[in-house]
Amino acid sequence: MITHKQRRTEKGFCFKHYYKWILCFSLTLYFLVSFFVDHDQEEDHPLSSSSSSRSNPLLTNPKPKLLASHAVFESKIHDSTLEFSPRRLNIKTDVFNNLKIYVYDLPSKFNADWLANERCSNHLFAAEVALHKALLSIEGDVRTKNPYEADFFFVPVYVSCNFSTINGFPAIGHARSLIKEAIGLVSAQYPFWNRTSGSDHVFIATHDFGSCFHTMEDRAIADGVPEILRNSIVLQTFGVTFKHPCQEVENVVIPPYISPESLHKTQKNIPVAKTKERDIWVFFRGKMEIRPKNISGRFYSKRIRTEIWRSYGGDRRFYLQRQRFTGYQSEIARSVFCLCPLGWAPWSPRLVESVVLGCVPVIIADGIRLPFPSAVRWSEISLTVAERDVEKLGEILEHVAATNLSVIQRNLENPSVRQALMYNVPPRDGDATWQIMEALSKKLNRSIRRSNAFI
Ligand SMILES: *[C@@H]1O[C@H](CO)[C@@H](O)[C@H](O)[C@H]1NC(C)=O
Ligand SMILES: *[C@@H]1O[C@H](CO)[C@@H](O)[C@H](O)[C@H]1NC(C)=O
Ligand SMILES: *[C@@H]1O[C@H](CO)[C@@H](O)[C@H](O)[C@H]1NC(C)=O
Ligand SMILES: *[C@@H]1O[C@H](CO)[C@@H](O)[C@H](O)[C@H]1NC(C)=O
Ligand SMILES: *[C@@H]1O[C@H](CO)[C@@H](O)[C@H](O)[C@H]1NC(C)=O
Numbered sequence: 001m002i003t004h005k006q007r008r009t010e011k012g013f014c015f016k017h018y019y020k021w022i023l024c025f026s027l028t029l030y031f032l033v034s035f036f037v038d039h040d041q042e043e044d045h046p047l048s049s050s051s052s053s054r055s056n057p058l059l060t061n062p063k064p065k066l067l068a069s070h071a072v073f074e075s076k077i078h079d080s081t082l083e084f085s086p087r088r089l090n091i092k093t094d095v096f097n098n099l100k101i102y103v104y105d106l107p108s109k110f111n112a113d114w115l116a117n118e119r120c121s122n123h124l125f126a127a128e129v130a131l132h133k134a135l136l137s138i139e140g141d142v143r144t145k146n147p148y149e150a151d152f153f154f155v156p157v158y159v160s161c162n163f164s165t166i167n168g169f170p171a172i173g174h175a176r177s178l179i180k181e182a183i184g185l186v187s188a189q190y191p192f193w194n195r196t197s198g199s200d201h202v203f204i205a206t207h208d209f210g211s212c213f214h215t216m217e218d219r220a221i222a223d224g225v226p227e228i229l230r231n232s233i234v235l236q237t238f239g240v241t242f243k244h245p246c247q248e249v250e251n252v253v254i255p256p257y258i259s260p261e262s263l264h265k266t267q268k269n270i271p272v273a274k275t276k277e278r279d280i281w282v283f284f285r286g287k288m289e290i291r292p293k294n295i296s297g298r299f300y301s302k303r304i305r306t307e308i309w310r311s312y313g314g315d316r317r318f319y320l321q322r323q324r325f326t327g328y329q330s331e332i333a334r335s336v337f338c339l340c341p342l343g344w345a346p347w348s349p350r351l352v353e354s355v356v357l358g359c360v361p362v363i364i365a366d367g368i369r370l371p372f373p374s375a376v377r378w379s380e381i382s383l384t385v386a387e388r389d390v391e392k393l394g395e396i397l398e399h400v401a402a403t404n405l406s407v408i409q410r411n412l413e414n415p416s417v418r419q420a421l422m423y424n425v426p427p428r429d430g431d432a433t434w435q436i437m438e439a440l441s442k443k444l445n446r447s448i449r450r451s452n453a454f455i
Pocket of ligand 1: 162
């Protein structure tokens with residue numbers, strides 16, 4: 001029940017946030033333009049070559065054809081997912097079986113201090129920041145300020161923002177100790193950790209191998225999920241359908257962070273309205289090694305990307321680019337098919353960008369587990385090509401184009417699938433934060449509050 005008083009405070013809350021938001025937006029826009037859009041998982045990877053310089057946009061980006069009516073397209077986005085007015089979400093606890101989450105207020109060294117670097121809230125691992133902000137922006141309902149009535153406890157530690165001074169990539173070597181320290185703190189100061197050994201505590205792990213907190217798979221596997229986290233729930237971008245040490249913990253696969261503002265901007269600037277008029281047939285931009293390096297027995301993307309380049313580098317139907325380019329989202333918006341091959345890890349930010357910008361994702365990452373399968377019917381909005389079939393990609397895509405492409409494209413237009421992959425602050429109905437709450441509401445048998453109530 002919402003009383004009048006609550007409504008008033010809600011409005012006040014909204015209003016205050018509106019100003020903060022304007023300020024925040026103007027600041028971030030500048031940085032987004034200069035940095036974020038240029039960001040890319042594999043280029044981000046510590047082991048990728050940092051010499052790959054930005055390409056000359058004039059050479060690599062053929063002028064987009066101005067295709068459809070701007071107005072038509074605009075009204076379409078505004079009606080769907082990417083409108084970003086500071087409208088508040090109306091999350092009602094009854095949707096989530098009266099779920100209550102408590103967010104620990106940790107000392108700023110665990111989270112807020114890192115935000116001094118603007119990149120911290122914008123790069124592709126920034127779901128750790130976005131989710132925290134989103135949860136804090138919920139007043140009442142799902143978020144409780146009374147830990148004694150909470151089902152779950154969110155521990156907000158940002159581990160992805162210690163950017164290397166050498167190459168600018170996030171160094172996560174400190175992640176385990178930072179998390180351990182945070183747990184030490186909450187277990188000493190509050191009674192909740194000890195009573196369940198953390199099984200009702202929720203963490204987020206957004207880098208390549210999720211809760212293993214290492215960027216190289218061998219090391220990640222050898223280290224495994226930190227002992228101290230093994231009882232808890234981890235929200236992570238990493239997920240595979242087979243047994244893997246980096247998911248030996250209760251987990252929820254979540255999408256990587258892509259800034260809603262950057263996507264909104266892309267949509268606004270490149271008015272490719274009708275999918276039929278997309279002028280690039282197959283698109284991929286990213287690291288494709290011509291002579292792949294053997295890094296302690298492993299090859300980047302299991303050499304799949306090398307194979308893509310070898311087989312289709314000279315094929316006019318394929319628009320393949322190896323350099324970074326700030327405007328790559330606009331290329332996605334102009335493409336029919338967008339390749340989403342594995343990097344070091346199976347998941348890719350391209351998946352989210354492709355879906356939101358209406359390009360059919362072609363997933364090449366055997367055994368990948370995709371986020372929120374109950375909200376996003378991936379088989380209806382994407383294509384999956386087995387790693388071993390990558391040299392038949394042209395044939396496979398021709399076949400789809402001749403048969404069910406329009407069905408897939410129509411499914412892809414569903415605003416709710418786009419919404420499910422975006423983190424908004426404050427959260428919105430059906431968006432990524434909402435889906436996480438939904439997933440947590442399915443794990444309420446871990447809640448002490450409930451077991452006490454029902455025994
Ligand atoms: C950040 O990373 C560097 C290099 O990996 C490490 O030496 C440093 O301790 C880390 N900083 C924090 C605050 O953990
Ligand atoms: C929780 O357990 C740890 C380790 O046994 C102990 O040091 C700590 O004081 C306990 N916390 C509380 C709130 O009792
Ligand atoms: C890659 O290097 C490892 C040693 O680090 C070696 O055992 C392996 O045979 C090499 N693989 C290939 C395909 O060259
Ligand atoms: C479209 O066709 C491809 C290949 O024939 C198939 O793998 C895929 O499941 C189909 N997708 C839909 C949504 O019908
Ligand atoms: C909660 O339920 C799931 C199945 O829905 C089960 O696998 C799990 O063991 C249960 N956990 C507890 C703590 O009872």
